[in-house]
Amino acid sequence: MGRLGPSEDVELMKNRAFFALLVAVALALPALAQQSTPATSDQNSAPAATAPASSDQTSNSTTGASGKPALQPDTHEGFWGKLNPFARKKYVQRQTGPIRDRVNELDELTATNSKMIKDVDARAQAGIQLASAKANEADQHAIDAGNKAQMAQQTATQASTRLTTVEQVVGNIDQYKTSAQTEIRFRPGQSMLSQNAKSALDDMATPLKNQRGYIIEVQGFSSGHGQAAIETSQKMADSVVRYLVLNHDIPVYRIYVVGMGNAPVQTAEGDKTKRTSGGRVEISLLKNDEEQLSTTASTDQPVAK
16 A cells, blocks of 8 residues: 555544544443433432322322332333343342332232131131031930930820729729639548549649739538538538648638538629538639739839930
8 A cells, every 4th residue: 555645544533533432421321221211300300309298198009918109110211222232130139129029929818818818717617617516516415314304204195094003993992803713522521622623723733833913712611400410511611721731832812711511602692602512612713903914014114225
């Protein structure tokens, strides 16, 4: 290349100076943007400080779920507008820090509310189960009380029935009714029992084993007159009593013996029959209601549970 002239050197220096000025302006713009942002934020905060009454009036409507005032959007756009292409990491952290803290607070508040809801639900379920158990227990007690009342009613009914039966038996305790009768014939001058006489006595005495409320009436009759006839009839009646006591274990206190001799016998119609022309013994089985009372007592015993 050849040497430049003086005019060309001046032009070249002007170009270099203009380029250096552009570079300086480009480097100064970010610093100016960083300085303008806090300045405008201070300017925006000044009116808020001068109007505390208006902020108090709107505090209720701008309070969040955490109890703190809601975050307000940044209305200052700065030199670059809403997006600063030269924003630094600290600037971004400073802008997003309050949002991150508020989100963490909301997460903690949500977790606390969820835990409280679970606790309340658990207590409610436990209360419901306890109330159900108490209700079931009360139902069981009511059923038991009903069963006991029914058993008491049955016992009272049985006692009333038995009392009525006892009254009837006590009223008829000395009233005996003829249950069975048989007659034993003897040959003149004899007091020994024949085989037919023993069979007749067996048929009458065998069912009386382990029974109560009965007596046996034995009346002896004999032909003849006076004391001799009475003694003969007594001997025949004694032979019948002896057989019943020894062979059938009939208690002696249940047997009543009478030697009638040749006394006339009175019939059911009230007429007197003729005197006996031989020897005979009349055996009558008489019963009262004592056996019925013992049977009722055994059947009315309550069943133990």
